[in-house]
Amino acid sequence: MGASLVKPPKREPTVSSQPKGNQGIFVVLEGLTGTGKSTFTWELANELDMVVVDAQLPEFKAAQHLVENDAEALEARHALFFSSLCLAAKKVNELLREGQMVICDSWIYRTQATHLSMGSSLGFKIPAWFPQPDIKILLTCDDEKRSARIIARGTSSGYWKTQCESHSEDILAWYRKNIKGLAEVDAGREMDLVKAELLAKVRPTVRKRREFLSSKVTAEIANRKFLQSDLNALEADIEHCQRLIKEAKEMGQEATEQSSESWHDNYNFEESQRLLKMHMNNLGRLSNAKEKAEIVVPSEVFDAVAVGAEVEFVVAGSGRTEKIHIGSYLVGEGNRVKGFMSYDAPRVAGLLGAKVGDSCKIQLDSGFTDVTITSISRSSLL
Secondary structure, rough: OOOOOOOOOOOOHHHOOOOOOOOOOEEEEEEOOOOOHHHHHHHHHHHHOOEOOOOOHHHHHHHHOOOOOOOHHHHHHHHHHHHHHHHHHHHHHHHOOOOOOEEEOOOOOHHHHHHHOOOHHHHHHOOOOOOOOOOEEEEEEOOHHHHHHHHHHHHOOOHHHHHHHHHHHHHHHHHHOOOOEEEEEEOOOOOHHHHHHHHHHHHHHHHHHHHHHHHHHHHOOEEEEOHHHHHHHHHHHHHHHHHHHHHHHHHHHHHHHHOOOOOHHOOOHHHHHHHHHHHHHHHHHHHHHHHEEEEEEOHHHHOOOOOEEEEEHHHEOOOEEEEEEEEOOOOOOHHHHOEEEOOOOHHOOOOOOOOOOOOOEEEEOOOEEEEEEEEEEEEEOO
């Protein structure tokens, strides 16, 4: 039986995927294999207290073996990496809206640079909702040093990774031609010199943003307000993160017991340490939110905008009416699906404390916009 074709509804950008109004800073390190991207990503993260996001999710990384040695699977490999990045981008957007300083080892640029340089026919267009890095750095290193580093890892290269090496000049040319504002840093020098230059490029921006965010903190938002269901979800996320940390530790222990190689040549050990740092970083962020958590029990009647309210407002200049359901500091998956938005999101924060008839300035897709509140009630989603 033939499938019927149904025209899908027009997809409107959602708050969970909009990059505008970010409060945090997003930094990406790009470059060829062996330039030290992973090493310096973690060095900067630890030095500047940044959150590391892995652009290649574990599930996609596990599937890479299906395409890595297939000479006819260039487009399949391109699509695999692109798909992983689409999900990673959602996570980055969430962290940026929370005011986190995020750093990533290779972003969408590397996926495009490598696959297009090798001849991929997929003309993927980067979605408008993808987070745009505030700082983009290309690490470079002469081929001799890069080759020595790759060999020291002791891991075999698949077909497509080998092809990447043979197209290294094309990949670098793609970076330089297509990425505006890309700063280059010579990573072939002593580690301390490279780290110092990277810190000089990143630290001032991160420090300035943190000072700005700190100036916005008021007694009203000193505590993190949570609906009970969202706090339950936060606690579940913390437990899950703790399990991942345990697994990473066990992975590292197993790697050192089964391999006679030194730690710096032991890929499984290095991978376990990377995962351990990432999960511990995330655990710290979640635990900090829980420590400041304050349970909110929504009232039946709202005099002003607060957590648990349903707010309707008119957008100035257009007459368009919109409605928002005010959620917790961190909205759990269940309430996010229902339609709640974090009260700390730029689209919502400007409404807090306002009353019916008040004019407020909030961040909409088109930028900061004046709106007038027409009604406030208990959320129908509760």
